[in-house]
Amino acid sequence: MANPAIAAVLVDWGTSRLRLWAVDGAGTVLGEARSGEGMGATEPRAFEGILEHHLAELGAGPKVPVMMCGMVGSRQGWQEAPYVEVPARLETIIERALPVSGTPREVRILPGIADRSVETPDVMRSEETQLLGLGRMAGNGAEGLVCMPGTHAKWVLMDEGATQVSGFATALTGDLFAALSRGSVLRHSLSGDAGLDGASFDKAVRAAIDEPARMLMRLFAIRSRALLHGADAAHASASLSGTIIGQDIAGALARFGKPERLTLVGGGTLGALYARALDLVGIATDVFDGEELARAGLFAAAVRVWPDMFATAPPATAANP
Amino acid sequence: MANPAIAAVLVDWGTSRLRLWAVDGAGTVLGEARSGEGMGATEPRAFEGILEHHLAELGAGPKVPVMMCGMVGSRQGWQEAPYVEVPARLETIIERALPVSGTPREVRILPGIADRSVETPDVMRSEETQLLGLGRMAGNGAEGLVCMPGTHAKWVLMDEGATQVSGFATALTGDLFAALSRGSVLRHSLSGDAGLDGASFDKAVRAAIDEPARMLMRLFAIRSRALLHGADAAHASASLSGTIIGQDIAGALARFGKPERLTLVGGGTLGALYARALDLVGIATDVFDGEELARAGLFAAAVRVWPDMFATAPPATAANP
Numbered sequence: 001m002a003n004p005a006i007a008a009v010l011v012d013w014g015t016s017r018l019r020l021w022a023v024d025g026a027g028t029v030l031g032e033a034r035s036g037e038g039m040g041a042t043e044p045r046a047f048e049g050i051l052e053h054h055l056a057e058l059g060a061g062p063k064v065p066v067m068m069c070g071m072v073g074s075r076q077g078w079q080e081a082p083y084v085e086v087p088a089r090l091e092t093i094i095e096r097a098l099p100v101s102g103t104p105r106e107v108r109i110l111p112g113i114a115d116r117s118v119e120t121p122d123v124m125r126s127e128e129t130q131l132l133g134l135g136r137m138a139g140n141g142a143e144g145l146v147c148m149p150g151t152h153a154k155w156v157l158m159d160e161g162a163t164q165v166s167g168f169a170t171a172l173t174g175d176l177f178a179a180l181s182r183g184s185v186l187r188h189s190l191s192g193d194a195g196l197d198g199a200s201f202d203k204a205v206r207a208a209i210d211e212p213a214r215m216l217m218r219l220f221a222i223r224s225r226a227l228l229h230g231a232d233a234a235h236a237s238a239s240l241s242g243t244i245i246g247q248d249i250a251g252a253l254a255r256f257g258k259p260e261r262l263t264l265v266g267g268g269t270l271g272a273l274y275a276r277a278l279d280l281v282g283i284a285t286d287v288f289d290g291e292e293l294a295r296a297g298l299f300a301a302a303v304r305v306w307p308d309m310f311a312t313a314p315p316a317t318a319a320n321p
Numbered sequence: 322m323a324n325p326a327i328a329a330v331l332v333d334w335g336t337s338r339l340r341l342w343a344v345d346g347a348g349t350v351l352g353e354a355r356s357g358e359g360m361g362a363t364e365p366r367a368f369e370g371i372l373e374h375h376l377a378e379l380g381a382g383p384k385v386p387v388m389m390c391g392m393v394g395s396r397q398g399w400q401e402a403p404y405v406e407v408p409a410r411l412e413t414i415i416e417r418a419l420p421v422s423g424t425p426r427e428v429r430i431l432p433g434i435a436d437r438s439v440e441t442p443d444v445m446r447s448e449e450t451q452l453l454g455l456g457r458m459a460g461n462g463a464e465g466l467v468c469m470p471g472t473h474a475k476w477v478l479m480d481e482g483a484t485q486v487s488g489f490a491t492a493l494t495g496d497l498f499a500a501l502s503r504g505s506v507l508r509h510s511l512s513g514d515a516g517l518d519g520a521s522f523d524k525a526v527r528a529a530i531d532e533p534a535r536m537l538m539r540l541f542a543i544r545s546r547a548l549l550h551g552a553d554a555a556h557a558s559a560s561l562s563g564t565i566i567g568q569d570i571a572g573a574l575a576r577f578g579k580p581e582r583l584t585l586v587g588g589g590t591l592g593a594l595y596a597r598a599l600d601l602v603g604i605a606t607d608v609f610d611g612e613e614l615a616r617a618g619l620f621a622a623a624v625r626v627w628p629d630m631f632a633t634a635p636p637a638t639a640a641n642p
Contacts, residue, residue, distance in 0.1 A: 114549060121545040152506070152541055170545070171537035172505060179504035184496045185473070213533035213571040216492035220473055224442040224491070228435060250534040 003059035006030055007309045010298035011051070012291075013072035014126060015040040018050070019291070022058040025310045027299045031058045039071040039078075047078040048103055055105075065106035065309065067302040069129035069294065073098060073109035083114035083123060087159075087166045090132045094301045110301055113165055120255075122170050126294065127154050130265055133296030134288060135162045138263070141286070145262040147252070147278070148290070149245075149270045151175045155252040169255050171248045174270070177240060186219065189226040189236035197238035198276075204239045205277045208246025209253075218243050245277045259283060265290045324380035327351055328630045331619035332372070333612075334393035335447060336361040339371070340612070343379045346631045348620050352379045360392040360399075368399040369424055376426075386427040386630065388623040390450035390615065394419060394430035404435035404444060408480075408487045411453045415622045431622055434486055441576075443491050447615065448475050451586060454617030455609060456483045459584070462607070466583040468573070468599070469611070470566075470591045472496045476573040490576050492569045495591070498561060507540065510547040510557035517594075518559035525560045526598045529567025530574075539564050566598045580604060586611045 007025040011018070016038035022031040033054045042050065051066065060066075073081035081098035097108040110132075112125030127148055134142045135158070142162035148154040151174040157167045180186050207218060222239045225231040261284035264275055275285045303310045328346040332339070337359035343352040354375045363371065372387065381387075394402035402419035418429040431453075433446030448469055455463045456479070463483035469475040472495035478488045501507050528539060543560045546552035582605035585596055596606045624631050 115545075116549050118550075121542055121549045123545055123548055153537075169538045170541040172501075172507075172540040173537055175505045176501070176537065176540070179500040180493075180497070183500035183504040184493060186493075211575055212536070213568070213575040215533070215536060215572065216474075216494055216497065216565070216569050217490045217572045217576065219493040219497070220491040221442055224436075224444055227444055228437050228442045229439075244537070247534070248537050251536065251538045254532055254534040255538065 001056070001059050002061035003030065004061070006058070006060050006064050008299075008302040008306065009055060009058065009060050009064055009066045010295055010302065011066055011068040011072075012070050012126060012129070012294045012298070013039055013068055013077075014070040018054075019294075020054050020058065021295055021298075022060055022064075023299060023302075027303075027310075029295075033058060039074070039076070044078060047072065051107070052105075062105060065108070065302065065306050067097070067108055067110070067298045067305065069110040069298060070126040073111060074125060077109075079109065081109045081111035083112050084128075086113060086115045086168070087164055088113045088128070089160070089164045090128070090135055091163065091304075093128050093132060094304050097301060097305055106306070108301075108305060110298075113168070115167065120167070120169060122168060124154055124156075124168060124170070127156070128165065129297035129301070130290055130293035131156060131158065131165060131297070132300055133293035133298075134158075134263065134265070136296050136300045137288065137293065138162065138286070142263050145252070145256055145259045146265060147262055147274060147285075148265040149173065149274045150266070151178075153248055155256060157256055167256075169252070171251055173244055173248045177244050180219070180240065185223055186236065186240060189223055189231075189233060190240065191233045195234055196273075197234040200235045201238040201242040201273070201276070202280055204242025205246035205249070205280050208243050209250045209281055212247055212250040215243065215247050241273060242277070245273055249274075249277055249281065253281075261285065263288065265293060322377070322380050323382035324351060325382070327379070327381050327385050329620075329623040329627065330376060330379065330381050330385055330387045331616055331623065332387055332389040332393075333391050333447060333450070333615045333619070334360055334389055334398075335391045339375075340615075341375050341379065342616055342619075343381055343385075344620060344623075348624075348631075350616075354379060360395070360397070365399065368393065372428070373426075383426060386429070386623065386627050388418070388429055388431070388619045388626065390431040390619060391447040394432060395446055398430075400430065402430040402432035404433050405449075407434060407436045407489070408485055409434045409449070410481075410485045411449070411456055412484065414449050414453060415625050418622060418626055427627070429622075429626060431619075434489070436489065441488070441490060443489060445475055445477075445489060445491070448477070449486065450618035450622070451611055451614035452477060452479065452486060452618070453621055454614035454619075455479075455584065455586070457617050457621045458609065458614065459483065459607070463584050466573070466577055466580045467586060468583055468595060468606075469586040470494065470595045471587070472499075474569055476577060478577055488577075490573070492572055494565055494569045498565050501540070501561065506544055507557065507561060510544055510552075510554065511561065512554045516555055518555040519597075521556045522559040522563040522594070522597070523601055525563025526567035526570070526601050529564050530571045530602055533568055533571040536564065536568050562594060563598070566594055570595075570598055570602065574602075582606065584609065586614060 264285040421428040585606040
């Protein structure tokens with residue numbers, strides 16, 4: 001069953017999801033797998049078995065090396081790959097790829113990045129690999145601010161020709177939306193998938209950016225408008241979303257200043273909402289798909305760590321000649 | 322069993338709690354009852370039976386009138402007492418006390434207050450009765466800003482010698498704290514009753530007021546400090562509390578301006594945290610107990626509606642001669 005064309009397997013192993021791509025020596029995807037066997041629900045002893053099961057299904061023989069990123073490298077994961085500290089050169093991420101011990105197969109885990117300062121402590125795991133891919137795909141063009149929406153949105157400042165993360169900040173965005181939707185009085189106003197009420201979203205974004213101090217009052221007003229004016233679930237959902245995304249953007253501008261354009265990682269519905277909100281405040285966006293970036297980052301690391309497995313030299317970019 | 326000294330029974334019937342006080346003609350409390358039979362879990366047909374059960378236990382005969390406030394007067398309650406709109410004279414609250422129909426006993430429900438404007442829609446039910454009591458207890462001294470912490474904190478502007486509510490705003494504070502504590506990544510950092518880490522609380526309050534835009538980043542930083550610096554649950558709890566209370570205060574100052582002193586309704590732990598936070602930004606507080614105010618407001622309404630039941634004329638105050 002082994003496919004001799006497979007040069008490496010790339011793995012993004014997060015808290016709730018596992019994704020694998022088998023690639024050939026040129027980086028072409030020969031097969032992929034997705035599973036809900038996230039690191040959060042996996043016992044330390046079970047990681048190897050889960051990985052080998054998927055590798056066998058993909059047809060990866062015992063000599064095929066595996067490059068991984070994500071929470072699999074956290075203290076609660078398989079083996080801990082200690083954080084690289086800011087300012088963090090993305091090449092350092094590759095140099096510090098942790099060789100997993102105790103496995104006959106060559107398996108490495110890319111480390112995350114930490115800011116250990118007292119004022120702005122922060123951590124990332126898996127985004128650094130997307131940023132590595134971004135540097136490979138966009139080169140110098142990715143310099144400046146990068147917005148990575150999600151459960152915990154990351155805002156990242158890339159410099160040195162997009163080869164270095166000089167600072168970043170995480171915001172409690174998607175997590176806050178979910179907690180309020182499920183666990184606060186707003187749940188009464190937010191029933192089901194409501195579609196986007198664009199005007200309500202835009203109004204909430206502008207209000208959050210114009211006057212971020214009043215966030216908690218605007219959150220309750222979503223409920224009051226339902227009670228007093230019969231505002232519907234589409235309005236409530238768009239207002240909550242706009243309030244949180246607007247507050248997130250306000251925080252990023254306060255921390256990093258306002259750019260004319262930025263790189264937005266996220267091609268889906270959430271990415272579209274961020275693009276719309278950023279456009280409202282006059283910030284243009286270059287959009288990249290997060291999964292593609294992760295794969296590009298993992299591939300770049302694999303090529304650098306195991307050059308003999310790959311037909312091609314590391315791809316040259318303006319930033320990495 | 323009937324106690325002939327009982328002139329009226331005062332009732333605060335909220336979503337999750339029911340409280341009753343039997344008072345004599347001078348307002349002295351002769352007996353009280355508390356129960357978890359909140360309006361939220363009560364069928365419309367069950368209200369009268371629950372009330373009569375407690376009245377019998379208190380020894381209130383069939384001629385004793387009952388003055389109520391709270392969510393019992395909402396659309397989902399016993400009978401709807403339509404909101405009085407801002408600017409709302411507190412005497413109007415009494416004049417519009419809704420006579421409950423279909424009961425042999427004289428029972429009235431005080432209405433709440435609404436702001437139906439498009440820009441700042443808002444509602445209150447039960448706080449208006451506390452404000453009525455405040456006007457009776459503090460007179461002119463209660464003019465200006467009133468802070469009423471809770472699941473949904475109210476900020477109220479009283480004018481005309483504290484006889485009128487000219488505006489108010491509700492913030493999603495306690496509800497947000499609970500939703501984040503239970504339903505976000507912060508739950509991992511907030512185990513159990515941690516006690517107060519005062520320095521962390523103060524720092525979070527100051528940061529929220531100085532730079533309210535960065536709230537979502539400060540929320541995630543609570544988690545990062547636990548991961549990177551081993552910050553404990555006491556730190557996390559105080560930081561979350563300070564971040565939310567600070568943001569609440571920042572919103573109130575943005576909406577109503579900054580007073581030198583204000584009236585704080587809430588004598589417990591939460592009230593003490595607000596007093597501490599307000600002191601940090603140079604705002605002095607006059608503290609009143611919410612339950613006492615509710616009773617005083619209900620009593621003032623009962624005296625006005627049923628003067629023959631009471632030995633005393635309505636208490637004179639500077640504001641209500």
